[in-house]
Amino acid sequence: MTGALGSEAVAYAELAGRIRVLIVDGRIPVGTRLPSERDLAAHAGRSRTTVVAAYQALRDSGHLISRQGSGSRATLPHLADVSKRPEHAVNFAGSIPPPVDGLRELIAEVTAELPDITTFPGFDLLGNDGLREAIADRYTTRGLPTSPDQIIVTTGGQPAIALTAQALVRRSDIALVESPTYPHAYEAFQRAGARMVATPVTTSGWDIPHLLALIQQTRPVVAYLIADFHNPTGASMAPEDRARLLRAARAAGTTLVIDEATVDLNIDRPWDDGPFAQHASRDSSPDGSGVITLGSLSKSIWSGLRIGWIRADEAVIRRLVQARPSGDLGTPPIEQLIAERVVRQMDDLIVGRRRFLRQHRAALSHALARHLPQWEAPWPDGGLSMWVQLDHPGSTALTSICRARGMSLVPGPAFSIDGSFERFLRIPFTSPIADLDVGVRMLADAWAQLASRPPSTVHDRRPASAL
Numbered sequence: 001m002t003g004a005l006g007s008e009a010v011a012y013a014e015l016a017g018r019i020r021v022l023i024v025d026g027r028i029p030v031g032t033r034l035p036s037e038r039d040l041a042a043h044a045g046r047s048r049t050t051v052v053a054a055y056q057a058l059r060d061s062g063h064l065i066s067r068q069g070s071g072s073r074a075t076l077p078h079l080a081d082v083s084k085r086p087e088h089a090v091n092f093a094g095s096i097p098p099p100v101d102g103l104r105e106l107i108a109e110v111t112a113e114l115p116d117i118t119t120f121p122g123f124d125l126l127g128n129d130g131l132r133e134a135i136a137d138r139y140t141t142r143g144l145p146t147s148p149d150q151i152i153v154t155t156g157g158q159p160a161i162a163l164t165a166q167a168l169v170r171r172s173d174i175a176l177v178e179s180p181t182y183p184h185a186y187e188a189f190q191r192a193g194a195r196m197v198a199t200p201v202t203t204s205g206w207d208i209p210h211l212l213a214l215i216q217q218t219r220p221v222v223a224y225l226i227a228d229f230h231n232p233t234g235a236s237m238a239p240e241d242r243a244r245l246l247r248a249a250r251a252a253g254t255t256l257v258i259d260e261a262t263v264d265l266n267i268d269r270p271w272d273d274g275p276f277a278q279h280a281s282r283d284s285s286p287d288g289s290g291v292i293t294l295g296s297l298s299k300s301i302w303s304g305l306r307i308g309w310i311r312a313d314e315a316v317i318r319r320l321v322q323a324r325p326s327g328d329l330g331t332p333p334i335e336q337l338i339a340e341r342v343v344r345q346m347d348d349l350i351v352g353r354r355r356f357l358r359q360h361r362a363a364l365s366h367a368l369a370r371h372l373p374q375w376e377a378p379w380p381d382g383g384l385s386m387w388v389q390l391d392h393p394g395s396t397a398l399t400s401i402c403r404a405r406g407m408s409l410v411p412g413p414a415f416s417i418d419g420s421f422e423r424f425l426r427i428p429f430t431s432p433i434a435d436l437d438v439g440v441r442m443l444a445d446a447w448a449q450l451a452s453r454p455p456s457t458v459h460d461r462r463p464a465s466a467l
């Protein structure tokens with residue numbers, strides 16, 4: 001009935017997911033008595049602990065009722081609530097804005113030039129000259145003199161993080177990250193074999209004394225930070241703190257890996273400090289060495305345009321080029337042709353993105369104030385989401401209930417390196433405005449349902465895709 005299962009670590013979530021689908025599809029009719037935990041463990045070839053946890057997850061999401069003496073029976077989460085389901089799935093998991101206004105027209109223009117791409121080299125580990133020049137020029141215009149030789153183009157920000165981790169980190173090296181942080185970055189450093197240390201960030205920003213002391217004490221090989229409109233908190237690091245951080249990193253021999261995937265998403269932050277690495281160039285090292293900057297068009301323009309890049313000194317770029325072939329053999333030329341045009345017109349295109357974010361932030365804030373006034377939802381001055389504080393812990397259980405009702409959500413602990421943040425939820429404001437209201441009403445409903453249940457100790461640890 002349940003098929004072959006994957007790795008032990010996610011086995012219970014997979015098992016629960018499969019049973020949930022069977023119940024939702026009606027292949028296990030409501031009221032059916034499920035096998036005992038012991039019988040199912042034997043049948044599925046899994047430990048009893050896995051099955052116990054799977055059944056608990058099903059109880060949490062409202063798909064199973066267990067009673068002493070009569071076993072566990074399939075049900076649906078609050079059958080009366082089914083009518084409240086939205087007509088389509090609400091996505092509060094990814095912060096994925098729609099393509100920016102003007103992109104369609106720009107792609108249409110570039111289409112006429114497409115046949116020319118056959119003159120480009122086929123395998124292109126570094127990136128095409130025109131795009132690298134456009135990216136370098138933009139850094140230069142923003143206050144950080146940059147040559148195209150300091151740029152390598154990747155197929156997005158995530159591959160840029162993964163390549164940096166792979167090239168710079170050796171097994172057991174220390175990597176510093178923020179907590180909370182963008183989870184797939186954390187995973188990339190972990191996969192490279194790093195031992196992780198973390199420094200806290202809140203919606204009010206960094207604990208700078210903690211960060212500086214941690215660098216001094218642990219001397220990490222790399223420190224990965226999102227200094228502008230941090231994902232998920234939305235915080236930005238003050239310019240004077242950037243300079244202090246750089247000095248501490250230089251003294252400790254730490255390379256700062258600054259993720260600027262969200263740098264252009266300024267809604268109404270009253271200052272713009274330019275690229276982080278300019279503090280390095282001001283402070284004795286003209287090429288900004290000691291800082292590796294990562295960029296992406298995913299959030300500012302469109303996540304379907306899989307273009308990111310790394311800016312570093314030339315020696316580091318050479319290392320990255322050498323390390324790249326084990327992961328991929330280059331960036332497709334069609335995307336690069338479009339991206340070159342996009343980067344040259346960035347200042348104009350981004351105006352529409354900021355307008356979109358301003359309107360959607362207001363809509364989410366309004367919906368939260370109306371339906372969940374007990375939650376604290378600080379207003380970020382940029383970025384794509386709110387890092388909301390719940391009135392009591394329960395982010396993971398809330399996520400389970402919402403998923404069962406067709407709404408995807410990532411619980412707060414997915415952004416931590418140690419399972420904390422049960423009191424937090426990242427809510428992106430990138431969905432259509434109507435969905436923001438529907439989604440918040442669903443959250444409010446599920447939160448009320450949760451309050452009427454005994455607290456659960458089981459956490460749904462399905463891998464999150466928290467983009």
Ligand SMILES: Cc1ncc(COP(=O)(O)O)c(C=O)c1O
Nearest residue numbers: 156157158182231261296298467
């Ligand atoms: C901070 C940060 N860096 C990088 C990425 C990945 O970007 P890309 O879609 O370009 O791979 C994301 C995606 O959510 C992000 O939030």
